[in-house]
Amino acid sequence: METREFISRSHLDAATLNAWIEEEWLMPLESGSTRQFSDADLARALLIHDLKVDLGVNDEGIAVILHLLDQLHGLRCLVRDIHAMEVSDRTGGGT
Structure with missing residues (x-):
């Protein structure tokens, strides 16, 4: 998901999101100026919010x-x- 959807789903503001990325608490995939967030990033953001x-x-x-x-x-x-x-070794799938 892109930044706008991530902010909407995580209920974070852009400043908080950027701070968490700077802290490397969240590490979205970046391609040029576009950030892509995964469902795992969303779960992590919700966890951070709950902790704080x-x-x-x-x-x-x-x-x-x-x-x-x-x-x-x-x-x-x-x-x-x-x-x-x-399991692979036991079933004969090993080398």
């Missing part, structure tokens, strides 16, 4: 939380890949 507004987490805390979530996601992907390789 509902839970009162400060910016440093949000950075730590997002870093830990990114690490967890990476580990989940790694475990999934290892599991898939093990």
